Amino acid sequence: MDKAQTSDSVTPQARAHADTGTLGKAITVLDIVASAEEPMRFTEILDRCDQPRGTLHRQLSNLVEEGLLTLNRDHSYSLGLRLLKFAAKAWAGNKFRTIAEPHLRTLHEQTGETVHLSVLRGTEMIYLDKVESRQAVRMYSQIGNASPVFCTGVGKAAMSALNDEALETLIGQIAFRRFTEHTIVTAQDLKAEIADIRATGNAYDREEHEIGIRCVAAPVYSADRSFVAGLSVTGPAYRVSMEALQSWAGLVREAANAIMDDMAPRLGPRT
Amino acid sequence: MDKAQTSDSVTPQARAHADTGTLGKAITVLDIVASAEEPMRFTEILDRCDQPRGTLHRQLSNLVEEGLLTLNRDHSYSLGLRLLKFAAKAWAGNKFRTIAEPHLRTLHEQTGETVHLSVLRGTEMIYLDKVESRQAVRMYSQIGNASPVFCTGVGKAAMSALNDEALETLIGQIAFRRFTEHTIVTAQDLKAEIADIRATGNAYDREEHEIGIRCVAAPVYSADRSFVAGLSVTGPAYRVSMEALQSWAGLVREAANAIMDDMAPRLGPRT
DNA sequence: AAATTGTGTTCCAAATAGTGGAATTATTGG
């Protein structure tokens, strides 16, 4: 069941991590709890991390004490509310998001469809912001959510901004998985696709992640590619044809470029 | 803008914390960075935590490595995006919020005004959820934000659910601060107010936190008070009179009770 | 251009905090 959300594309080789010592171990534990859909009990966690009982118990206690985890009355552990507070600050204080926001609005006004901003982290794209006319339901439930790089418009756009070496490494880490009949599931196809995106400056999601959902995207990145993100316009297939998306491609690129220009003093000039 | 959020009531006294060892120190550093509005530079952080240069440097490096902090190109540190991912999971997986959600909707339909759900953490109330008709702007910018216990409806409602000892302790930790001319700024007045709330089951915010904003609230809590929250209906003073709020008081209490009943199997029966 | 100051980064012996096996105490369920 935990598989479904894949999120992690779970550390292929358990924590290739550089040495982050005690903190790293604690965060690994946090991650284990985060990766489950339901609250986990002590032994479940114990099974998934190779640490002795005593050690794990102390780590959990510390995490609970710090508010990063919550110990429920049935002895199960869930993520703690302190994380919400940290995240709210991280989001509100994020300069990239702040700078990008007005451009998202403009793009939304121009197209009338939902605009997304996501940033690359590992093999995932993290939703940073979203503008849509009708927020039918719980929009904020999206912020912070992760989706795979290889089958989203923002993800493919982001990859197109990487240099060959970084791209190669990233693709090597991807755990491909078929979401729909259109999902790209081989490294080879993905590379071909990215070559196209580099040539045109736009990535498309042709119902690759979810049937009925399409998007056009463009990359947003810093000069040294230490920061790579994607901007997209998304819509339901019944309302948004591929032609419509193509007609917006230029607008998306322009918005992405405008964001990069605004960011220049902070991230260094584009290209 | 994000004005009102003010969050802080910044750590009144540096860490009374029980011993959480290395993790605790790392989180303290995170907290320092989180408490600043702008990204902080190394020496700024150094000034605010009593740790030697070398130690702090390693801690920061570890936090960056783990994605909990971001090191900007100008050597300033901001909160990392990994926090967003954790928080999204924490929010989505939060059983209390999930259970409460339908009741918030009901309450919103009954009153037509904004409904808030916040949970007590230390001397702050953390926004967990919100339902409003017109989400004029950036509603999710609120989720996770913290506001003071002593001058919000949800905060006072939550306090009314604490036993005398816990209440006394909490009040002792509050750093009172005047937000408006109506803000309660003494422990004595606050205690009197809470006695009223206990008697009636409802707390009111009479423009105590922000001029022009009023609310009615009721407490939501577990039997052992290990979990204490507040539910409120909030509206602008020009549209919502105190009489209107009073007429909703019963509805708010009912909704709060309904949430507690739904939670019973998980948190233990109410009272 | 050389010197100065203010930052950020690295090193390593000493001290401290984390480790992990085994014993103890709760919880669950038959």
Next chain:
DNA sequence: CCAATAATTCCACTATTTGGAACACAATTT
């Protein structure tokens, strides 16, 4: 109620963190 399982505590051992001081690097100033 007792057996079985899960959670928690304990403590001698050791790996990790510590923190002072030395090293780099920029941006100023002389």
